[in-house]
Amino acid sequence: MANSLKTFAIRALWALKIPYLPEVFRAVVKGPYTVDFPFGETVDTGAYRGAAVWDEDVCIGCGACAEVCPADAIAMEDDIESSPPMRRFKLRYDKCIFCGHCHYNCPPEDGIYQTTNWDLATYDRAESYTTVEKELLLCDRCGGVVGAKDHIKWVAKRLGPKAYANPGLALTVEGGLVSAPQPAGTAEGRANIMRVLCPHCRRVVVFEEIT
Ligand code: SF4
Numbered sequence: 749m750a751n752s753l754k755t756f757a758i759r760a761l762w763a764l765k766i767p768y769l770p771e772v773f774r775a776v777v778k779g780p781y782t783v784d785f786p787f788g789e790t791v792d793t794g795a796y797r798g799a800a801v802w803d804e805d806v807c808i809g810c811g812a813c814a815e816v817c818p819a820d821a822i823a824m825e826d827d828i829e830s831s832p833p834m835r836r837f838k839l840r841y842d843k844c845i846f847c848g849h850c851h852y853n854c855p856p857e858d859g860i861y862q863t864t865n866w867d868l869a870t871y872d873r874a875e876s877y878t879t880v881e882k883e884l885l886l887c888d889r890c891g892g893v894v895g896a897k898d899h900i901k902w903v904a905k906r907l908g909p910k911a912y913a914n915p916g917l918a919l920t921v922e923g924g925l926v927s928a929p930q931p932a933g934t935a936e937g938r939a940n941i942m943r944v945l946c947p948h949c950r951r952v953v954v955f956e957e958i959t
């Protein structure tokens with residue numbers, strides 16, 4: 749009987765929210781924990797994983813961020829019809845999960861980075877995105893995509909003297925990214941060696957040269 753009375757008393761206290769009364773008094777005196785978002789002032793701890801943005805001057809257009817994004821939030825499109833041909837990236841914040849993998853896997857490290865901007869609310873999710881674009885380098889032989897020009901330059905710079913082992917990169921090191929002019933009617937093979945070629949055409953040209 750004594751135990752049941754005790755249990756009843758405890759349940760009654762909880763039902764009346766009496767244990768919460770100290771919190772109620774604290775909130776009355778100091779104000780609530782919550783903020784009046786979006787009207788009141790919010791607290792920026794500086795430790796948010798917020799919106800990722802591109803640094804156009806650092807990004808080399810390699811596409812690694814689009815490859816590794818687990819949420820498929822970054823789209824990459826090569827437009828070889830535009831003048832000049834361009835590689836375009838679009839990051840949709842309504843798909844982004846703010847994991848930071850795009851930043852962690854960016855070869856030049858800060859081509860894309862996360863800001864602390866977390867306030868991305870919008871009435872139209874189609875407007876919630878950011879973009880960057882890079883000029884493309886096309887194959888002299890087939891017109892296919894070799895890569896973004898800044899990417900090729902970045903690779904050549906990283907390789908240093910070793911870049912001369914690849915004719916396309918050697919042209920890059922020499923400031924060109926422009927093929928040696930070929931006389932009309934030049935046959936495939938040796939005459940095509942010093943040209944900017946995609947990997948497929950490079951194989952074909954080298955094969956023709958050695959056979
Ligand atoms: S350089 Fe970095 S940000 Fe630019 S495309 Fe490559 S991975 Fe993405």
Ligand code: SF4
Pocket residue numbers: 800816817818819820821822839843844845846847848849850851
């Ligand atoms: S933060 Fe994560 S989800 Fe968002 S774009 Fe980068 S890789 Fe994709």
